[in-house]
Amino acid sequence: MSNNFTPWERVEISRSSERPTSLDYITAIFDRYMSLHGDRLFGDDKAIVGGLASIAGRPVTVIGQQKGRSTKENIKRNFGMPSPEGYRKSLRLMKQAEKFHRPIILFVDTPGAFCGIEAEEGGVGEAIAKNLFEMSNIKVPILSIMIGEGGSGGALAMAVGNEVWSLENSTYSILSPEGFAAILWKDGNRASEAAKVMKITAQDLKELGIIEQIIEEPEPACLDNIMDISEKMRTMICGFLNKYDQKTQEEIVDERYDRFRKF
Amino acid sequence: MPLKEMFKKRTLTPQEKKQAERVRKAKDTLLEFQVPDGLFQKCTHCGKTVYNEDIIENYYVCPYCGSYFRVRPRTRIAMVLDKNTFQEWDEKMETSDPLKFPGYKKKLERQQAVTNLDEAVITGKGKICGKDVVIAVMGADFMMGSMGEVVGEKITRAVEKATKLRLPVIIFTCSGGARMQEGIISLMQMAKTSAALKKHDEAGLLYITVLTDPTTGGVTASFAMLGDVILAEPGALIGFAGPRVIEQTIGQKLPEGFQSAEFLLEHGFADKIVERKNLRKVLATVIRSCEYE
Numbered sequence: 001m002s003n004n005f006t007p008w009e010r011v012e013i014s015r016s017s018e019r020p021t022s023l024d025y026i027t028a029i030f031d032r033y034m035s036l037h038g039d040r041l042f043g044d045d046k047a048i049v050g051g052l053a054s055i056a057g058r059p060v061t062v063i064g065q066q067k068g069r070s071t072k073e074n075i076k077r078n079f080g081m082p083s084p085e086g087y088r089k090s091l092r093l094m095k096q097a098e099k100f101h102r103p104i105i106l107f108v109d110t111p112g113a114f115c116g117i118e119a120e121e122g123g124v125g126e127a128i129a130k131n132l133f134e135m136s137n138i139k140v141p142i143l144s145i146m147i148g149e150g151g152s153g154g155a156l157a158m159a160v161g162n163e164v165w166s167l168e169n170s171t172y173s174i175l176s177p178e179g180f181a182a183i184l185w186k187d188g189n190r191a192s193e194a195a196k197v198m199k200i201t202a203q204d205l206k207e208l209g210i211i212e213q214i215i216e217e218p219e220p221a222c223l224d225n226i227m228d229i230s231e232k233m234r235t236m237i238c239g240f241l242n243k244y245d246q247k248t249q250e251e252i253v254d255e256r257y258d259r260f261r262k263f
Numbered sequence: 264m265p266l267k268e269m270f271k272k273r274t275l276t277p278q279e280k281k282q283a284e285r286v287r288k289a290k291d292t293l294l295e296f297q298v299p300d301g302l303f304q305k306c307t308h309c310g311k312t313v314y315n316e317d318i319i320e321n322y323y324v325c326p327y328c329g330s331y332f333r334v335r336p337r338t339r340i341a342m343v344l345d346k347n348t349f350q351e352w353d354e355k356m357e358t359s360d361p362l363k364f365p366g367y368k369k370k371l372e373r374q375q376a377v378t379n380l381d382e383a384v385i386t387g388k389g390k391i392c393g394k395d396v397v398i399a400v401m402g403a404d405f406m407m408g409s410m411g412e413v414v415g416e417k418i419t420r421a422v423e424k425a426t427k428l429r430l431p432v433i434i435f436t437c438s439g440g441a442r443m444q445e446g447i448i449s450l451m452q453m454a455k456t457s458a459a460l461k462k463h464d465e466a467g468l469l470y471i472t473v474l475t476d477p478t479t480g481g482v483t484a485s486f487a488m489l490g491d492v493i494l495a496e497p498g499a500l501i502g503f504a505g506p507r508v509i510e511q512t513i514g515q516k517l518p519e520g521f522q523s524a525e526f527l528l529e530h531g532f533a534d535k536i537v538e539r540k541n542l543r544k545v546l547a548t549v550i551r552s553c554e555y556e
């Protein structure tokens with residue numbers, strides 16, 4: 001590991017407004033990207049972006065949870081908290097990828113699914129559940145990359161991958177350390193302590209078998225160094241695609257099932 | 264004379280005899296698993312004093328205001344399955360305590376002693392009106408029905424066995440969400456159970472969920488919402504985010520009836536609200552309508 005940050009420091013880095021977003025990585029990694037919109041049922045959630053891309057000459061589907069950098073953009077993106085229609089859009093795009101034999105690359109970066117009246121009315125629980133259900137059986141390879149915050153079921157709904165990778169300073173957790181401390185110790189101020197026991201850093205997650213690879217950040221990722229990190233990610237993604245080219249559809253589905261069955 | 268002595272040798276009045284007979288009858292059907300302390304209790308909803316045998320006879324529904332008392336898993340099994348047909352699976356499974364969370368194992372032991380349950384779900388096989396089914400029943404009184412490794416594994420195994428045996432699955436959901444003490448591993452149970460249900464679905468088999476009070480968090484966002492037919496008990500709280508979390512997020516009080524079973528039905532996320540006394544019959548009807556081979 002290139003840095004000795006504490007788990008809580010990594011939580012702060014993962015949430016930093018300096019941190020590159022899904023669209024930053026998509027633009028930096030892929031040769032071409034064309035966005036597609038809408039869930040064909042209700043609306044188009046701006047907290048999830050996705051569409052057609054190509055990498056080293058081959059078409060893929062990319063989808064990402066999208067935060068904003070300015071307040072104005074964050075309001076548009078709902079701070080990266082997807083609504084049910086966002087999850088339904090992502091599932092639609094994944095099904096489309098399956099139909100046209102395109103591998104799926106997902107970028108995860110959310111504090112969690114949106115907790116609001118409309119989200120409950122729209123069945124956010126059902127939307128997440130349906131993603132988990134359908135993703136388990138998609139016949140093309142799925143790669144999920146944690147680039148920032150991986151908050152709870154809202155993150156998992158885009159992380160039922162054949163492989164899940166994480167940037168060194170990203171986190172993935174059952175809920176925020178603040179929430180965890182508030183529930184278990186009735187004291188939200190003990191968040192940094194919670195971050196330690198919860199095992200939410202990339203290193204912890206690798207030891208638990210939750211992720212396969214850690215993408216190193218020699219310095220915490222930001223727009224100044226995104227090209228270096230993206231170059232590395234591009235090479236790794238090409239490696240992933242080549243590896244899964246050798247596998248049959250059945251192997252791809254069975255291996256993904258076994259990956260989650262073991263927990 | 265001490266109170267105890269006073270009742271010792273007295274013969275029962277005809278009224279008391281009748282009452283005892285009713286209790287025996289109720290016990291014979293479902294009481295044996297859930298005896299509330301004392302002769303009566305106060306309904307938490309309307310505040311009226313209700314005799315226990317009246318509660319039991321009335322399927323644990325308040326005879327005055329109709330509000331639903333929570334039913335423990337074994338009572339539920341007795342209510343729903345044909346008598347003496349239940350075969351329990353995977354008892355006494357233990358968590359690996361993946362976070363080595365301080366005090367967690369001790370807490371589980373205490374819960375086991377208090378609730379007389381091994382974990383927050385009971386799974387197994389039984390019959391409803393003569394039809395074989397695989398059933399999983401969650402209980403709120405064990406760690407708030409939270410889903411950790413053991414709950415996820417028991418449900419996954421039950422679903423996988425059902426797929427192999429070509430049987431319908433019925434899950435009674437009741438959960439406060441993920442088991443916090445197991446961290447990210449409890450999150451993985453959502454993907455694991457959903458994947459097993461997808462295989463069951465691909466095999467053309469029936470899955471019914473019965474949503475009971477309360478069903479929230481990770482259980483709502485996984486197997487609770489995946490039934491071919493989704494039934495709910497009247498008035499049950501069902502949602503993804505807890506009402507308090509939502510109130511904090513939006514900074515205002517939630518409207519009356521928000522996240523109730525009726526709210527779900529209205530918004531298209533449940534098929535039917537079923538009164539407890541009709542549940543067995545409704546389940547049997549659905550099963551008979553989905554006989555595939």
Ligand SMILES: [Zn+2]
Nearest residue numbers: 306309325328
């Ligand atoms: Zn009452």
